[in-house]
Amino acid sequence: MRRRAEYEKRARVIKALAHPSRLMMVDALVDGDLCVCELQKIVGSDMSTVSKHLSVLKAAGIVSDRKVGQQVHYSLRVHCILNFFECIEAVVKSAAGEQLELVR
Amino acid sequence: MRRRAEYEKRARVIKALAHPSRLMMVDALVDGDLCVCELQKIVGSDMSTVSKHLSVLKAAGIVSDRKVGQQVHYSLRVHCILNFFECIEAVVKSAAGEQLELVR
DNA sequence: GTCGTTGTTGGCAATTGTGCCAAATAGCCA
DNA sequence: TGGCTATTTGGCACAATTGCCAACAACGAC
Numbered sequence: 001m002r003r004r005a006e007y008e009k010r011a012r013v014i015k016a017l018a019h020p021s022r023l024m025m026v027d028a029l030v031d032g033d034l035c036v037c038e039l040q041k042i043v044g045s046d047m048s049t050v051s052k053h054l055s056v057l058k059a060a061g062i063v064s065d066r067k068v069g070q071q072v073h074y075s076l077r078v079h080c081i082l083n084f085f086e087c088i089e090a091v092v093k094s095a096a097g098e099q100l101e102l103v104r
Numbered sequence: 105m106r107r108r109a110e111y112e113k114r115a116r117v118i119k120a121l122a123h124p125s126r127l128m129m130v131d132a133l134v135d136g137d138l139c140v141c142e143l144q145k146i147v148g149s150d151m152s153t154v155s156k157h158l159s160v161l162k163a164a165g166i167v168s169d170r171k172v173g174q175q176v177h178y179s180l181r182v183h184c185i186l187n188f189f190e191c192i193e194a195v196v197k198s199a200a201g202e203q204l205e206l207v208r
Numbered sequence: 209g210t211c212g213t214t215g216t217t218g219g220c221a222a223t224t225g226t227g228c229c230a231a232a233t234a235g236c237c238a
Numbered sequence: 239t240g241g242c243t244a245t246t247t248g249g250c251a252c253a254a255t256t257g258c259c260a261a262c263a264a265c266g267a268c
Contacts, residue, residue, distance in 0.1 A: 007124035007131075013195045015122035019256085020111035023118070027111075036215060049257050051216055056255095061199025070214055070265060078198055080191035087184035091117045094182055095165030123226085140245060153227050155246055160225095174235060174244055 016060030017081075021045060022053050025074075026081055029063065035071035120164030121185075125149060126157050129178075130185055133167065139175040 017023060021043040028034060028042050040050045054074055057063045062081070063074045121127060125147040132138060132146050144154045158178055161167045166185070167178045 004124060004128070007127045009196050010189070010192045011122055011124040011127055013192050013199075014118060014127070015255095018115055018119035018122040020108060020115040023111045023115055024108070037213090046258060047215070048217080048259080052257085055216080061195050067264095072215060078191065078195045080194055084188050084191045085114070087182065087188045088114045088117050090184055091165050091182045092113050095117075119225095141243095150228060151245070152229080152247080156227085159246080171235085174242095176245065 013060045013062065016056050016062055017084075019053065019056075021050070022057055025050075025053065026057065026062065026076065027085070029074060029076045030079070030082060033073045033075040035068070035073050037071065039074065117164045117166065120160050120166055123157065123160075125154070126161055129154075129157065130161065130166065130180065131189070133178060133180045134183070134186060137177045137179040139172070139177050141175065143178065 017026065024043050025039050028039065034042075036047065036050060036054065039054070040047050043050060043053075045053075054063065054065070058065060058074075062077060064077050065072050065074050067073075121130065128147050129143050132143065138146075140151065140154060140158065143158070144151050147154055147157075149157075158167065158169070162169060162178075166181060168181050169176050169178050171177075
């Protein structure tokens with residue numbers, strides 16, 4: 001068994017992913033780097049909101065940023081996030097199946 | 105690109121995992137079912153707190169419960185959660201590496 | 209320099225999450 | 239039936255998250 005501190009570190013990373021806008025951004029970044037302006041178009045929120053979401057992802061170590069001309073480009077630091085999504089999707093589908101069973 | 109509703113579903117599942125106590129319980133359940141009383145020993149919180157955490161995991165479709173005598177046993181519904189942990193750990197380690205770089 | 213573009217930060221109100229206590233419930237077992 | 243054990247629920251105080259607006263910063267273009 002692991003110590004609580006380890007679970008706290010992990011929880012911090014997971015919490016950073018636990019928001020639909022941030023998930024959208026991470027998913028978009030799988031195909032390559034994007035500037036804040038493009039990410040904003042994708043999630044459709046205020047630029048300041050998008051920027052704050054990105055700072056959450058950055059603080060968790062999920063993305064990194066760099067200046068490119070007048071833009072800031074964000075990129076995924078760890079790509080296994082994709083497998084992760086597959087598993088979450090499995091939970092969602094499993095839950096949906098459960099719903100059907102209840103209706104039967 | 106996917107619709108926002110899909111990301112909201114996923115975020116709900118991820119949010120359910122975004123707490124150290126709940127991570128501890130999920131990790132403990134990987135090796136087999138456990139009753140609430142044993143999970144309480146593991147996380148060390150009040151029984152009522154543990155019960156509420158479990159109801160969060162259940163609502164997200166991550167665990168299921170069943171009565172066994174006078175106890176309630178919880179079990180993992182989706183085991184790929186394990187790979188998921190590996191990826192999170194990769195992020196944690198990557199972030200730790202980044203810290204070192206900054207210090208250098 | 210001044211302007212426009214691109215991002216970040218501060219502040220605030222509203223919402224949501226957390227953890228404890230106390231009270232309620234569900235089943236066993238005498 | 240009545241008590242006992244295991245668990246859930248209600249309620250409440252406190253902390254954290256979210257999203258918007260407004261203000262600020264950085265920097266290239268003119």
